[in-house]
Amino acid sequence: xxxxxxxxxxxRLGTFGHQVPAIVQSAVGSAVAWIVAVQALGHAxxxxxxxxxxxxxxxxxxxRLRRVAExxxxxxxxxxxxxxxxxxxxxxxxQMALVIVLAMGxxxxxxxxxxxxxQVGSSAVLVAMLVPxxxxxxxxxxxxxxxxxxxxxxxxxxLPASPVAIAGRHLSQLLDALSTVLERAADAIDQRxxxxxxxxxxxxxxxxxxxxxxxxxxxxxxxxxxxxxxxxHHRARLARYETAALPVDLALRNARVLxxxxxxxxxxxxxxPRALAExxxxxxxxxxxxxxxxxxxxxxxxxxxxxxAVAARERxxxxxxxxxxxxxxxxxxxxxxxxxxxxGHDEATAALTPLTENQRRRAG
Numbered sequence: 324x325x326x327x328x329x330x331x332x333x334x335r336l337g338t339f340g341h342q343v344p345a346i347v348q349s350a351v352g353s354a355v356a357w358i359v360a361v362q363a364l365g366h367a368x369x370x371x372x373x374x375x376x377x378x379x380x381x382x383x384x385x386x387r388l389r390r391v392a393e394x395x396x397x398x399x400x401x402x403x404x405x406x407x408x409x410x411x412x413x414x415x416x417x418q419m420a421l422v423i424v425l426a427m428g429x430x431x432x433x434x435x436x437x438x439x440x441x442q443v444g445s446s447a448v449l450v451a452m453l454v455p456x457x458x459x460x461x462x463x464x465x466x467x468x469x470x471x472x473x474x475x476x477x478x479x480x481x482l483p484a485s486p487v488a489i490a491g492r493h494l495s496q497l498l499d500a501l502s503t504v505l506e507r508a509a510d511a512i513d514q515r516x517x518x519x520x521x522x523x524x525x526x527x528x529x530x531x532x533x534x535x536x537x538x539x540x541x542x543x544x545x546x547x548x549x550x551x552x553x554x555x556h557h558r559a560r561l562a563r564y565e566t567a568a569l570p571v572d573l574a575l576r577n578a579r580v581l582x583x584x585x586x587x588x589x590x591x592x593x594x595x596p597r598a599l600a601e602x603x604x605x606x607x608x609x610x611x612x613x614x615x616x617x618x619x620x621x622x623x624x625x626x627x628x629x630x631x632a633v634a635a636r637e638r639x640x641x642x643x644x645x646x647x648x649x650x651x652x653x654x655x656x657x658x659x660x661x662x663x664x665x666x667g668h669d670e671a672t673a674a675l676t677p678l679t680e681n682q683r684r685r686a687g
Contacts, residue, residue, distance in 0.1 A: 347482055349478075353372075353376045356474040401443035423448060484547065
């Protein structure tokens with residue numbers, strides 16, 4: 324129980340640490356937007372200025388520039404439509420429903436993006452229900468929303484999160500998952516345990532969402548280097564993560580097939596040899612080494628050397644069908660990870676020890 328609680332505390336603290344830049348950006352940006360709206364625009368209660376800042380800063384991973392533009396326009400449009408309708412029909416439950424229908428309907432005609440339509444609707448609700456009857460014009464509220472959006476974007480530029488840390492965190496999750504699949508498959512072979520092979524397969528099946536999150540993290544990280552002059556020097560390190568993105572995705576796909584064939588091989592008369600399990604562990608360790616080197620900002624030469632050593636080793640002979648397919652998938656994973664270190668496909672493939680005719684026939 325104590326160990327579980329300690330792990331939970333560490334996880335929460337780690338998550339909080341990643342959220343700190345956004346919290347600081349939101350706090351500082353909201354204060355600045357409020358001051359600008361009050362001092363420069365002369366608005367006594369510029370509610371939508373800090374709201375827009377928090378919305379812009381809180382945009383999730385993805386195409387930040389496009390999505391921030393949609394958010395600012397969406398908030399502004401929602402405020403304008405909501406204020407115009409409330410001035411005509413007043414506020415109340417049915418008025419709120421009508422405001423939502425009209426505001427989101429107009430938004431849907433202008434832009435089918437879900438985020439844009441949602442922001443227009445929610446902003447219109449704020450006008451209709453939270454601030455009805457104030458002596459503030461719709462144009463003033465729209466100006467506050469625009470002010471907050473601009474300040475929010477500036478906050479991201481001047482108080483940026485580390486793009487390398489964002490990309491590195493997500494790639495680490497992918498390589499950790501790959502390593503876990505290979506380790507469990509290796510344990511399954513050593514212990515002749517089909518349940519462990521099934522666990523490896525189940526773990527592999529959960530990785531697609533991690534791949535998508537890493538892809539989005541790369542986009543977000545690249546945009547930070549574009550927006551913020553303070554983070555442009557990270558472009559070279561970020562390029563290494565971009566190089567690794569597709570090969571690591573392919574390695575995970577091959578790992579899922581490897582786990583499936585390992586499970587099948589354990590049910591055949593001739594189970595896979597323990598030498599195959601040892602090779603799996605070596606590739607697993609190379610994946611973790613790749614993670615460490617990339618996160619340290621170094622060329623992943625040690626990981627490449629470890630993978631080349633595995634690729635050059637003589638392959639076990641006289642394997643059953645499923646074990647041969649497992650071997651072929653492990654070779655493919657080694658090629659994928661070599662490409663993740665920066666090697667070309669042809670060079671990585673040439674590093675493999677050629678299969679015998681019998682092995683090629685069984686693997687094919």
